[in-house]
Amino acid sequence: MSDSTVAVQGETHNPALLHHFATEEQQRNASSFGMWIFLGTEVMFFGGLFCAYLIYRGWYFGDFAAASKSINAALGGTNTAVLICSSLTVVLAIWAAQTSRRALMLAMLVLTMLFGLAFLGIKGIEYRDKFVEHHVPGPSFSFEHEEIPSHPGEYANPRHAEIFFALYFIMTGLHALHMVVGLGIFSWLLWAAWKGRFTPEYHTPLEIGGLYWHFVDIVWIYLFPLLYLIDRHR
Amino acid sequence: MATAITQPDAQPIERENYLNKHYGVWSWLLTTDHKRIALLYLMSITFFFFIGGFFALLIRLELLTPTGDLVQADTYNKLFTQHGQVMVFFFLIPSIPAVLGNFLVPMMVGAKDLAFPRINLLSWYLYIIGGIMMLHCMLTGGVDTGWTFYVPFSTAFSNTKVIEAGLAIFVVGFSSILTGLNFIVTIHRMRAPGMTWGRLPLFIWAHYATSVIQILGTPVIAITLVLVVAERALHLGIFDPKLGGDPLLFQHLFWFYSHPAVYIMILPSMGVVTEIIACFSRKRIFGYHFVALSSIAIAVFGFLVWAHHMFVAGISIYAALVFSILSYAVAVPSAVKVFNWTATLYKGSIHYDAPMLYAFGFLGLFTIGGLTGLFLACLGVDMHVHDTYFVIAHFHYIMVGGAVMGYLGGMHFWWPKISGKLYPEGWARLAALIVFIGFNLTFFPQFLLGYMGMPRRYFQYPAEFQVLNVLSTAGATVLGVGYLLPMIYFLWSMRYGKPAPDNPWNAAGLEWKTASPPPTFNFDEEPVVTWEAYNYDELDSEHKQEVPVVG
Amino acid sequence: MAEHTASEHPKSPLTTYFSVWIALLFGTGLTYYAAKLDLGVFNAAVALIIATTKALLVALFFMHLKGAHEKLLKLVVISTIFFLFILLVLSMVDYGTRTWS
Numbered sequence: 001m002s003d004s005t006v007a008v009q010g011e012t013h014n015p016a017l018l019h020h021f022a023t024e025e026q027q028r029n030a031s032s033f034g035m036w037i038f039l040g041t042e043v044m045f046f047g048g049l050f051c052a053y054l055i056y057r058g059w060y061f062g063d064f065a066a067a068s069k070s071i072n073a074a075l076g077g078t079n080t081a082v083l084i085c086s087s088l089t090v091v092l093a094i095w096a097a098q099t100s101r102r103a104l105m106l107a108m109l110v111l112t113m114l115f116g117l118a119f120l121g122i123k124g125i126e127y128r129d130k131f132v133e134h135h136v137p138g139p140s141f142s143f144e145h146e147e148i149p150s151h152p153g154e155y156a157n158p159r160h161a162e163i164f165f166a167l168y169f170i171m172t173g174l175h176a177l178h179m180v181v182g183l184g185i186f187s188w189l190l191w192a193a194w195k196g197r198f199t200p201e202y203h204t205p206l207e208i209g210g211l212y213w214h215f216v217d218i219v220w221i222y223l224f225p226l227l228y229l230i231d232r233h234r
Numbered sequence: 235m236a237t238a239i240t241q242p243d244a245q246p247i248e249r250e251n252y253l254n255k256h257y258g259v260w261s262w263l264l265t266t267d268h269k270r271i272a273l274l275y276l277m278s279i280t281f282f283f284f285i286g287g288f289f290a291l292l293i294r295l296e297l298l299t300p301t302g303d304l305v306q307a308d309t310y311n312k313l314f315t316q317h318g319q320v321m322v323f324f325f326l327i328p329s330i331p332a333v334l335g336n337f338l339v340p341m342m343v344g345a346k347d348l349a350f351p352r353i354n355l356l357s358w359y360l361y362i363i364g365g366i367m368m369l370h371c372m373l374t375g376g377v378d379t380g381w382t383f384y385v386p387f388s389t390a391f392s393n394t395k396v397i398e399a400g401l402a403i404f405v406v407g408f409s410s411i412l413t414g415l416n417f418i419v420t421i422h423r424m425r426a427p428g429m430t431w432g433r434l435p436l437f438i439w440a441h442y443a444t445s446v447i448q449i450l451g452t453p454v455i456a457i458t459l460v461l462v463v464a465e466r467a468l469h470l471g472i473f474d475p476k477l478g479g480d481p482l483l484f485q486h487l488f489w490f491y492s493h494p495a496v497y498i499m500i501l502p503s504m505g506v507v508t509e510i511i512a513c514f515s516r517k518r519i520f521g522y523h524f525v526a527l528s529s530i531a532i533a534v535f536g537f538l539v540w541a542h543h544m545f546v547a548g549i550s551i552y553a554a555l556v557f558s559i560l561s562y563a564v565a566v567p568s569a570v571k572v573f574n575w576t577a578t579l580y581k582g583s584i585h586y587d588a589p590m591l592y593a594f595g596f597l598g599l600f601t602i603g604g605l606t607g608l609f610l611a612c613l614g615v616d617m618h619v620h621d622t623y624f625v626i627a628h629f630h631y632i633m634v635g636g637a638v639m640g641y642l643g644g645m646h647f648w649w650p651k652i653s654g655k656l657y658p659e660g661w662a663r664l665a666a667l668i669v670f671i672g673f674n675l676t677f678f679p680q681f682l683l684g685y686m687g688m689p690r691r692y693f694q695y696p697a698e699f700q701v702l703n704v705l706s707t708a709g710a711t712v713l714g715v716g717y718l719l720p721m722i723y724f725l726w727s728m729r730y731g732k733p734a735p736d737n738p739w740n741a742a743g744l745e746w747k748t749a750s751p752p753p754t755f756n757f758d759e760e761p762v763v764t765w766e767a768y769n770y771d772e773l774d775s776e777h778k779q780e781v782p783v784v785g
Numbered sequence: 786m787a788e789h790t791a792s793e794h795p796k797s798p799l800t801t802y803f804s805v806w807i808a809l810l811f812g813t814g815l816t817y818y819a820a821k822l823d824l825g826v827f828n829a830a831v832a833l834i835i836a837t838t839k840a841l842l843v844a845l846f847f848m849h850l851k852g853a854h855e856k857l858l859k860l861v862v863i864s865t866i867f868f869l870f871i872l873l874v875l876s877m878v879d880y881g882t883r884t885w886s
Contacts, residue, residue: 037861044868084809087806159471162471163477163478422857553883
């Protein structure tokens with residue numbers, strides 16, 4: 001509130017109300033609506049990958065299952081839990097802003113970011129394992145003599161498994177990239193919260209950033225069973 | 235401040251408007267005013283239009299003779315690829331939305347600006363970054379895959395700059411997404427009091443439908459290009475049949491966007507034409523609600539037909555059947571529009587000003603383009619003419635005859651509002667005529683060539699096709715002159731044109747109720763809408779005394 | 786409906802948040818163990834049903850889609866999913882019938 005722009009605004013008290021909006025409510029609705037639309041484009045962005053996944057999983061089910069089995073599902077499950085916890089801390093941060101609990105809001109924002117970093121750390125371990133096992137698509141890729149779970153004694157076709165790993169790395173990689181962007185957004189939110197920008201009346205950026213974070217969580221909720229848990233029961 | 239005005243015959247007092255409020259490069263490069271961003275876009279897309287046009291000219295020159303004398307196959311492949319990429323992604327898709335839409339959408343709904351002005355500026359910068367990448371790609375070797383990037387040629391065989399071109403289009407795609415997002419939020423959230431959905435100009439409905447395609451289609455091509463780039467860089471096998479991948483998957487994903495992308499180009503143009511036809515026949519649009527909903531229907535149906543580009547590529551014949559039938563369905567809302575425009579013209583008091591000439595051109599050319607599209611949707615005929623000049627002629631009738639005609643018509647119609655100056659009407663009518671003649675001379679022979687079996691994308695052809703090719707090249711020259719003329723007289727009018735009144739056409743619509751050029755926040759006081767769109771009957775009875783109707 | 790949600794505001798939403806959180810963690814465990822069971826062709830279906838339930842919980846309660854004052858946001862979600870389905874289903878029309886002839 002210490003901004004010098006307060007004086008310019010005249011009767012409106014909120015420096016965050018932009019000139020072309022009539023009311024704060026209009027501005028808030030526009031922002032969250034815009035974010036939801038953006039998330040719609042994100043759905044379609046990942047949608048192309050899901051389409052590719054669906055087709056090749058149907059074609060090469062056994063190879064996909066063998067490749068999926070080589071990923072550490074426990075790490076993936078842990079990461080799911082980590083993201084779910086981070087989603088909880090996001091809503092708690094917003095609730096804290098709504099009820100003027102500044103310390104709680106800051107703590108929850110920090111916690112959200114820590115969960116985000118933990119997710120990326122675990123992801124890093126997973127990637128390192130794949131790298132060590134030569135499961136990263138490329139010249140040194142190797143997936144020889146890996147049994148197909150549903151047909152013991154038959155080996156997976158390395159070329160088809162490579163498609164799985166290509167999709168695995170692109171899908172989780174783009175998801176991780178979204179996490180990194182989310183961490184950037186939350187660093188800014190933390191800074192703004194520290195500066196005292198958010199009040200019970202005005203905390204739209206927190207809500208918008210939260211929407212994004214939850215969406216990234218939802219993507220992972222689908223990625224986890226689709227990539228880690230193909231034909232695991234054998 | 236007054237000293238900065240450079241006009242030689244300056245009027246005594248110039249009203250403050252969006253053009254003269256601030257001066258200097260930074261006041262433009264950092265502006266968040268949608269009108270200034272529209273002008274930034276106008277300059278950028280005009281630049282790319284002439285680059286794309288230059289490639290087109292070289293293509294037509296090469297095809298003047300049956301043998302390769304101007305360029306050889308390699309260069310020719312790059313020419314048509316870059317002609318397509320520049321024209322589609324850097325001119326047609328941003329053309330009407332990013333220039334006229336940017337300028338007019340907030341004004342037509344009675345808002346001070348788009349919902350997210352800074353995102354609007356960001357969208358222009360993304361366009362520029364993509365544009366610079368594309369230019370760099372072209373100057374350092376170019377790309378030869380065709381604008382469609384078909385795999386596995388683009389991922390495994392082509393030794394040109396596929397990755398850079400792909401990334402350039404990826405970036406410019408986000409510029410398009412942000413424009414669409416801004417429009418949708420603005421149309422939903424920023425309408426002036428009284429501006430109900432049923433009172434919105436049909437230009438707005440058209441842009442709404444366009445934006446839906448932009449935000450839902452564009453991300454799919456973005457991810458497709460990511461896959462192409464990744465596959466090429468890392469030798470993955472997602473699209474490579476040798477490694478177990480399916481090249482048709484690329485085509486599915488590519489056309490899921492790129493077919494609806496045609497509607498990104500044509501829908502805004504339809505919106506422009508609707509405004510022009512209503513104004514210059516002085517009538518309400520016949521069947522307002524049908525025209526409005528047909529825009530939405532086109533946007534939705536447009537997503538259901540993509541595989542008609544793949545009939546001969548090896549998709550299942552059952553799928554081909556489904557897509558063929560669905561493709562016919564798109565003709566219905568398009569026909570609704572054409573019939574409603576025609577019904578609007580019926581017994582209207584028609585004025586043959588330059589914008590109307592372009593609208594007439596649009597009507598005829600779009601109808602031809604649309605109907606030949608039905609030929610192509612027909613499985614049996616498509617087998618015969620697929621990948622021939624028939625296809626080339628068809629989509630140029632839609633994209634150039636339709637979209638560009640609408641764009642030029644709209645530029646003329648709103649130029650007085652944009653620049654505050656009148657363009658020379660005589661020259662404009664002449665240019666409209668030249669464009670129409672040049673266009674038909676260029677592309678009609680290509681229907682014949684295609685039907686006779688001349689394939690697209692070859693730099694040489696059998697000698698018996700030469701006469702029609704010479705006609706086509708001659709037409710392209712005429713067309714080029716037709717496109718240069720408006721640029722020259724628009725620039726001329728900025729300095730020497732007569733000052734435009736606020737409403738030179740006596741047109742309906744909120745954008746005409748403010749000054750020309752408009753003030754920075756569009757309206758001096760917030761407009762309240764109490765009338766239906768296109769109330770030309772009321773307008774003309776009001777103005778009967780003041781403005782005598784010129785026969 | 787709108788008035789109903791407005792009057793709900795003073796009530797603390799913490800109970801909802803924590804129950805949703807528990808449900809999501811439970812769902813994660815459930816996905817993991819359901820994958821270990823042999824459900825034949827239903828393994829994938831069960832996994833997707835659980836994932837969709839979890840996604841709905843996040844969208845409705847954490848992203849406040851449920852209490853949203855306007856139907857507009859729901860329209861955005863529904864139409865996005867509709868277009869995603871168009872992409873998947875119409876592609877499958879091709880892939881599903883390629884071997885018929």
